[in-house]
Amino acid sequence: MSKLEKLIVDRGPIKEIGVLGMGYVGIPSAVLFADAPCFTKVLGFQRNSKSSSYKIDMLNRGESPLKGEEPGLEDLISKVVKAGKFECTPDFSRISELDAVTLAIQTPFANPKDLEPDFSALIEGIKNVGKYLRPGMLVVLESTITPGTTEGMAKKILEEESGLKAGEDFALAHAPERVMVGRLLKNIREHDRIVGGINETSTRRAIELYSPVLTAGKVIPMSATAAEVTKTAENTFRDLQIAAINQLALYCEAMGINVYDVRTGVDSLKGEGITRAILWPGAGVGGHCLTKDTYHLERGVKIGNGQLDYPEGSDSIYVLARKVNDFMPVHMYNLTVAALKRIGKEMKGSKIAMLGWAFIRDSDDARNTPSEPYRDLCLKEDATVNVHDPYVVNYPGIEISDNLENVVRNADAVVILAGHSVYSDIKADWVKRITGKENPVIVDGRNIVEPDEFIRNGFVYKGIGRGDKNEHLLM
Template identity: 65%
Template sequence: MIDHLQKIIQQRGPIQTIGVIGMGYVGIPAALLFAHVPSVKMVYGLQRNSLSSGYKISMLNAGELPLKGEEPNLPGLLKEVIALKKFRCTDDFSIIRSCDAVTIAIQTPFLNPLDLIPDFSALEEGIRQVGRYLTKGILIVLESTITPGTTIGIARKILEEKSGLVAGKDFALAHAPERVMVGRLIQNIQEHDRIVGGIDEISTSRACELYSMVLTKGKVIQMTATAAEVTKTAENTLRDLQIAAANQLALYCEAMGVNFYDVRAGVDSLKGDGITRAILWPGAGVGGHCLTKDTYHLERGVQASGIEPLDFPSGTDSLFVTARKINDFMPDHMFHLLKDGLKRIHKEIRGSRVALLGWAFLANTDDARNSPSELFYKRCLEVGAEVRVHDPWVKGTLISSSLEEVLTGADAVVIFTGHREYLSLNSQEIRKVMKKECPIIIDGRNIVDPDQYINLGFIYKGIGRGDKNNHQVITCPLQ
């Protein structure tokens, strides 16, 4: 006997019209890739016409990409699907009535991570909009990173209340979390395996049909909706943990006067069957929308949707929350390195001029969401320092595009982002522009040669560079 939902889906036929809600780093590349599939007739990018993001509608329809930074193949793909008249961006959510499938990619931050209450207001409004225009046989997929239990819980509840339809009977519902990194969006969607979890087998199968259309090297991995939610939050939590391990080891190396990068190479050299000792890189802080919050979604999931009580040492932070605290601490550590560097020339932070290089959290992009640079910037201002910011990718009232302007007269230069423009910094030119007898450089990404700067009279401090952070000061008069 054919299931009621399966019968409705068979009557609909293959997925040909798709709606993608949320025109950001996730939604735009997904929509364009769907539109590029020959069997797909039309893809609608659904975007609220708000003051903060409404501009994306006209830009996308004109073939202009609102995302900055380098995104290989994305600009050309946009122009191609626009020319083919297979993609259109709109704020008219009633177009959902004509769609066979709708994906939702809306950010899910925490207003205060410590209380483990996620801010689902934007996501819930997006789900309500979908619910108002649901038709029988449609597939709804949540791509946002969400607290485990959300798909079968609040998302299902809202969709059913707004539509009067029943999930699993009248429409399919699934979770297929995005797995993309800014700077390689198209490649990630096509080549990464896709986690797909429906609320039932039919929903899972229909979602697999949708994502199989855009996969090249990647394959579909099927599981339940809640397992898919745990998978996404866990993979980001584990990466955050790996970064925290590198950061803590770097702090240990600084305290013991050794070079973290020598230690890392030594540990990584141990290879063989069943041996895994790979270490990530330490840095000035972890930013972005995902790693800074997904630990808390996982923690919240255990509390909100756990089937049994969690058996864990009483009064102890989880390993994952501890890792999050370590990574959140790194901008403070950069501040401490700056303070120590200034102390070596008998100068206080108050009244000092600081050149902050890099506002984006990720190299060679304009993505400044939850940037660790901002935390450092605010800390410096609180103690009376003058901070000038440079970033070749990010635009803003606080940010200068002129490196020389930011460096001129600065007491210290602090590198927060590993942009390619900073890889070729000229130590002699920097010293001339700073016009200081003992200028200071704080390297948060290990991108400069310490000896080159030390030999020119700089005070050098770097994350993980215990071998250099207390170097002998070399007097080198300005020319």
């Protein structure tokens, strides 16, 4: 029996758990741990900062600080708080009380061009864990990280701060989150869990931690670096798929056809050995994961020790896909300019009603939202821009209204950037009456409205991938 195995046997089964980072990943993870009968206590760690301290009080009252539709989350928070199994605290010294600690802290890129991630928040979290680490504990990184980080930077910091040795005195693993906003609890329970330890003992201990919260999902064990690559690659592949349909949408616009007809046709080809994972085009890709995980994967290759054999001088198809998706808000702006031109107006002096600040349907998640670069382009050309979103309450430096009528009133162009359900109910005659314009502009980035209804009512219509309608006659 190894030293670490003996320490774990002496400590016994995992009973008390800590989760660092009370966000879209940390909160549902923590309360699911707390709801598992085999665990006795879960602490959620949150810095008592000006921007985030409100989460501590809300969680300890049994309330969710996350807005938008998250089925079952607030009920589960309330349940585990009332049962005395979950508590949120800013006191990181309490890490020493625990058997296992997970870190769910964001890892953005300040500038993707130089492939240098901003690990400052994660490093702070790792240092806090290291200071209070005790022999036999398990540390798991859930954050999406550059391949090699667990066995590299994280291991080094934990050892320096604790004076202990990873793999001998404590277990260390990577178990990446695989959730989507709007279905957090469901995803954690039902998606297979990738678990990669720095050695077999670490992997087994991490499997013990995650197995009790899985319902339909199963654990897939591998090495820590393989787990890191799995997470970055799955998001990179999804980004690539979105870029493929976005580029097809641009092609269809240029050829005067409907991308949704083409998509239906492609998707209809089914049978053994046939795979057509064709997604949906849109106004841009947002969120914390897809917008940066490609760069983690690229960086992992560059800092690794192996030799990459790849066509000389060729761009990475993954980075090119990122560029296509980053272009979509620019394309939305170009469609808006073209539509305004048809009614003799320029962007300068026009009033733009932006519908949707969150990047995902019926959510308050506005991280890296494509709405922001679109707004910036409009403001640069001296347009007046008003933003509506029923879910996003606060966003730094942006005034957002939940009053749709006020935002649409007197607008020259109404631009749909998010697929919120409420926008599906918008009627052309209502929009025309509120704008007060003879020929208002509607630009649909999510295929929400029925083009012919708006065209019949005198609108100038433009839509992503709607080459069949974008050059319609003005009525």
